[in-house]
Amino acid sequence: MSNDSRVVTTSLLDSELYLPDLEQCIKRLEIVSGLRGKGRVMRWLGLAEGTYSNWKRRNSVNYSKLIAGLLARRISLDWFFAPYENLHYPAPGEGLDLGEIQAFHREQDTIEETIRALVRIEPLLTHYNVALTEANKQIMVETFRLQRSEVVPVNIVLRQVAKALALQPGYQAVRCGGTG
Incomplete structure (x- = not known):
């Protein structure tokens, strides 16, 4: 028997679960x-x-060997298998009966991530004279959140979005505290 005897195919998994093909x-x-x-x-x-x-x-991927490699x-398995998913990271001791606490922590994580994004985004918008x-x-926060896929570094993506917003038809620059 070959070493590939434990090959897992997507047909064996939950139909809602998607794994990348070869x-x-x-x-x-x-x-x-x-x-x-x-x-x-x-x-x-x-x-x-x-x-x-x-x-x-064999028209199948040995995911256990892939994961081991x-x-x-x-390499983050999150990045590889679910680059566009907002995954949950359970805390130690977290149980199924802690649903409300989990929801609270997810909300707090989202707020913290938004604040981190705004700290990086607002200076870019100001630099390119994009209305705040x-x-x-x-738009910029949504782009920032896609950073897990980071095929293109998030800094480049954010700059490009800021430039695109600056080129909007009918655009009027608004600097912090006034119009320009």
């Missing part, structure tokens, strides 16, 4: 490793070069 895995591995080529990426992950061919032939490289409106701040 090609998506390779694309993400190329991004995080900075390498091109399936064999090179597999070697970087600590697997044999032929692993990709085996997975391709990612963890060995200290709630709508503009909301």
